[in-house]
Amino acid sequence: MLAETICSAVSAAGLGIAAITAYRKRFLAATRIAAYSLVPVGLVMTGVVEWVSDIAFKPSVWLGFGLLAVAWLLFMTTRAVERRSGSTRKERRAARAAERDAAVAPAASSPSLTSGPGAGSTAPRAKGEPGRKPRQAAAPGDDFSDIEAILKKHGI
Secondary structure, X not given: OHHHHHHHHHHHHHHHHHHHHHHOXXXXXXXXXXXXXXXXXXXXXXXXXXXXXXXXXXXXXXXXXXXXXXXXXXXXXXXXXXXXXXXXXXXXXXXXXHHHHHHXXXXXXXXXXXXXXXXXXXXXXXXXXXXXXXXXXXXXXXXOHHHHHHHHHOOO
């Protein structure tokens, strides 16, 4: 009975504030305030307030909440134990590496841009410079092999 009276008083005060706001030509704000002020009366009329007050003062309801908390605690404990003892870090890493390797097409070529010494070097070499072999021109069929590998990798 007290909760219903309080909700009615709050709604009446809110509607009063909405009327003053509308008087000041702020109709959008007044409508929003009126909507908020009608919520408590609506909750009383639907019986939600009575239901909440019944829940708050019954020991059996609190025992039910306690059992739900225990169930949640047990569930989270079993997940933590499973995560810790399920596998070692090396096994998880190996599984992740296997998943990554399975995602790449088996016949995919390596990327054309490599990160080695002189990979991006386009400077001309001296005639007698030892070391690297000159690059051969790509065959006509190899021009798109890198692109095909990328497309295969993404499933296109």
